Amino acid sequence: MKKVVFLIIFGLFIIGCVQKTYKQTVIYTLKTSHPEEIKTVGIRGNDKPLSWDSNTELIPLKKDSLYQIKITYLTGYKFTEVKFTINGDYELKDMPNRRIDFNPSGTTHYNAAFNQASK
Template sequence: MKKIVFLIISCFLMFSCVQKAYKQTVIYTVEIPDSEGVTSVGVRGKDKPLNWDQDTELKKINDKGVYQVKVTYLTGYKFTEVKFTRNGEYELQNMPNRRIEFNNSGITQYKAVFNQHK
């Protein structure tokens, strides 16, 4: 009987420690210096709504090769990891992912140059 009570209490405590999730919006802006021949620009990442298998498309915002997208996460984490793609091909081959630290305000502006790790 003591084992059953202990098991029930343990399960209750284990599931009641869930981290609270918050909305975090990131505005990704990437410059592609050599944008000739670019048919698509995307971002992929480890946290939903992004994933590593499919691009989330960035839209061209000027004629200087700058692209942008706004992504909203529902997360308890303080950061995420992403990489940009050009024509479906990953940037920064054999290099670490970009780590984006979320701003406490809930809105983060992230600016990058394609294939240049900062």
């Protein structure tokens, strides 16, 4: 009997510790002024659907100068971290990742320039 009560209490404790998740959408807009030919512009990051292992390609709004992508996260966190890539090469080498704080409304607009840290 004690084992059953213990298992029930333990089960309720585990269920109560689950962090609530929310949909957070970020619209990333990236300006580039890259002197070499741009083949791909991508983003990598901490949280799914992004990853640090592979690029998610941005869509060109204006070829070789302006790119955009809309990413929806299912997360319990209030921020995420990303870096952009051109032709697979990371920006901001030896510098911290870009931190994007989610807007409580659920949609965040993030504007950046490649290889220029946000202020």
